[in-house]
Amino acid sequence: MVRDVGSRHCQAPAPDDRPYIIASCGDGREDPPIVPGGGTIPVFAVCVHPHYVPLACRELQRAEVKVCTVIGFPLGLHAVGVKRVEASAAVEDGADELDYVINMAHVKNGAWTNVKEEMDAMRCLKEEAARPLVVKAILETGYLTDDELVRLCRMAVACGLDFVKTSTGFGPGGATAEQVALMRQTVGEQCGVKASGGIRTLADAVRMVQAGANRIGTSSGMQILQQIAGANCSGNRIK
């Protein structure tokens, strides 16, 4: 569990994000907390807005930490063609992972063919990319009924996406353990489940992992990793 906790998410555009991005990359690159025995707990990825992908790639070039970015963020109400252009540019800039926001208007208007068209378009990027690319669909679960959530999860598996992800942080509510459990139950082992939105403490993260998440998106990554290191030091090893 520990290795996948630390995906870093820069949600809102701070007035000057540049130092924050560099600091986040620094955390990812060289300052992970040290655990008993001398090992470290790395973050899995640093997640930045598309604008900062080149910067994050430069900062992380000697690290194994991935660069993740967001597409159609945060509202998702862009045409599929616009999302594709944004995604292609991000891949060209060096992004390893793309978290795209589904078009909620299609879902709520029952335009499931359009929802699938978008998933297919995003999956195609994986086939076109010269290197491994991970694609996640952000479902903005706070808007969804259970039926819609299950349908979207099944569709993501059928379309060959890598992850379903809960929230942008801009929608109503963040990840809930109940919805994460339903997502995991639906996708089984065919797809990853990323919980994000409102995860600020180790307890939040543990609850999501216990519900079935195998990736956490959080702006509090370093604090959570330090809590893990502290728990390990004090003998309260995370299960």
Added chain:
Amino acid sequence: MVRDVGSRHCQAPAPDDRPYIIASCGDGREDPPIVPGGGTIPVFAVCVHPHYVPLACRELQRAEVKVCTVIGFPLGLHAVGVKRVEASAAVEDGADELDYVINMAHVKNGAWTNVKEEMDAMRCLKEEAARPLVVKAILETGYLTDDELVRLCRMAVACGLDFVKTSTGFGPGGATAEQVALMRQTVGEQCGVKASGGIRTLADAVRMVQAGANRIGTSSGMQILQQIAGANCSGNRIK
């Protein structure tokens, strides 16, 4: 003043915006408040997410109300090429007005050449369009110092944009009378000033117009127009 008050802004993606858009277009099309003497107070434009431009154009086709949409909304941290693709698609779909969010990262990193490049790219859309197109730069004034705001306003005039606009509603704070006054003072009559963000009542709108705004962006357009009609009926004519 009255004719320009009513620009309608659909800020956040409701779970199912479709009925809301249709209702807003209905307000714009056929149900404006009637004022003494039998005249009506029209809204100037209905503002929708790019996804809903075709729907708004269909609903408004017999009306003089414009269709406005938002580009790079709400964070603005997209590459200029992505914004251009989104804007071109919106124009093709029938949008009359484009409110694009400037890239705050460029501003805060002092990359003024990039800010200008974006303004030039958006202005070029006006030249390429087959019909009149109005382009507004959303400056997200809550992030800006007075010096930055003045510099951006001067640049917008030099680049030939039609309007500078205060806020998306997603940034810190909305329109303030002080910043609207500074914007008007800087652009003079060479450019419009649209105040948006947190404008919910007639009193808010009047304050912005008195400060120098000639367009108001609000999700409370119909309520404000009804307040104007009421003020007119009771003899308290809006100056």
